[in-house]
Amino acid sequence: MITTKKSEIKILEQGHITTAEGFYAGGIHCGLRRKKLDFGWLYSETPAAAAAVYTQNSFQAAPLKVTQDSIGKNQTLQAVVVNSANANACTGYIGLENAYHTRKKTAEKLGIAEELVGVASTGLIGVQLPMEKINHAIEQIVEMENDPEKFEEAILTTDTVTKHVAVQLEIEGKTITIGGAAKGSGMIHPNMATMLAYVTTDAAVEPDALQQLLSQTTDKTYNMITVDGDSSTNDTVLAMANGKKGNTPLSEHHPEWEKFKNAFAAVSKILAKKIAKDGEGATKLIEVQVMNASSTENAGKVAKAVISSNLVKTAIYGADPNWGRVICAVGYSEVPVDPDKVDVYLGHIQVVADGLPSEFSEDEGTAYLEGSQIIVKIDLKQGSAEATAWGCDLTYDYVKINASYRT
Known part of the structure; x- marks a missing residue:
């Protein structure tokens, strides 16, 4: 309880x-x-x-x-x-x-x-x-x-x-x-x-x-x-x-x-x-937190774009702190953002500061992504609205399960 x-x-x-x-x-x-x-x-x-x-x-x-x-x-x-x-x-x-x-x-x-x-x-x-x-x-x-x-x-x-x-x-x-x-x-x-x-x-x-x-x-x-x-x-x-x-x-x-x-x-x-x-073949729960957006709707769109990205999901499955995939998803979310203001965190590790690479330990990033619950934080610095989305990593087992669903 x-x-x-x-x-x-x-x-x-x-x-x-x-x-x-x-x-x-x-x-x-x-x-x-x-x-x-x-x-x-x-x-x-x-x-x-x-x-x-x-x-x-x-x-x-x-x-x-x-x-x-x-x-x-x-x-x-x-x-x-x-x-x-x-x-x-x-x-x-x-x-x-x-x-x-x-x-x-x-x-x-x-x-x-x-x-x-x-x-x-x-x-x-x-x-x-x-x-x-x-x-x-x-x-x-x-x-x-x-x-x-x-x-x-x-x-x-x-x-x-x-x-x-x-x-x-x-x-x-x-x-x-x-x-x-x-x-x-x-x-x-x-x-x-x-x-x-x-x-x-x-x-x-x-x-x-x-x-x-x-x-x-x-x-x-x-x-x-x-x-x-x-x-x-x-x-x-x-x-x-x-x-x-x-x-x-x-x-x-x-x-x-x-x-x-x-x-x-x-x-x-x-x-x-x-x-x-419990996504098919999943090994990790992913939570995407978007903060300081111009509206709740826009925060939700960004969160959904990132959580839905197969490139983000596969990078997290492989414990690869490839923050470029996160930035890419933010950019195609159809939400106007200022590329020079966006911050990105993998858990407590800041990987992007004001749209530029932030110095961090790749080994520390990999170690974090090897966990079973991953949080990706995105600060848009546009307002005070926020939204959260949830998903999972994309694994080899997902393909196996769905390739033989009827058999």
Whole structure:
């Protein structure tokens, strides 16, 4: 447990998607994958305020359209079902019918209205779902049985680890919990990624406020990660607030909104960093901090340009303190910068001062880059805005994994 004094948020590193009261989750193997779990569900005892953001890829998968339809009815969900191994993307009207059928069968199994069910898929594109296996999986759902680890496993594709966290804070004297789970390892790039992320809270939150909060938080977290420069067809971040704690519904008008907002952002930031760290074949988590930019938007553009550079990523993999690649990425970020003012640091080591090489020990730079967590700092000296992006190194294993993805 980590307590941050600034916001009085307790970070429960061993917390899960169901640490928030009234949520249950589970997962099974239904045959979409050879052996691993491949079908999961998330369930709330009561209907929950719901919000979501989706991929900006033009080829949105069928499940996204169904979930959009469900949330669009009344901004409420009670259950979500997720399958891995098959994305149900680029599958035409049959794929859409299968996604709607999945929603209907799940609603019947749980005894709730269809519009209270969200649907998600992740995996191979262009293959129809084997609906006999999906139907069988739905019949195995036990809504009040709780095994969040199985849910977290069931949603994985090429991930090497599950990704989960929970935080707690006090609102109106009540202990509020926000939990989260995510998957994502490859085809990760701003905006969004080949990722699914779920955030739950037992706080009461007004639906419009939840949607606005999720959208704003996504811009600063999930939209600031990259692994390989590809954005997927299935990306979804979904939040549910079931109000089990009985607090006055939260919104920007609530006196403790900022505290809740910070806690919500903490969950998303932790999940985003875990996705970046678990990039396919990755050996290092890279964090790019841009400071003193003219605007937050420009700071974000520079951070994204650097974190997305394959030359930067391969240099860090090879522990080569080649700062020229960083400068190059800053220069093509389409953000106006003054080349005579930019400073660059690798951790605490300054490698560029006012756009010129700074004297530093190559051996010290190499030693720093051999670590597992790398921070690149860029000072633009233009203003006071800042932004941070996360990614990973690019390795030989990334090529191996993706060269044989279908075989």
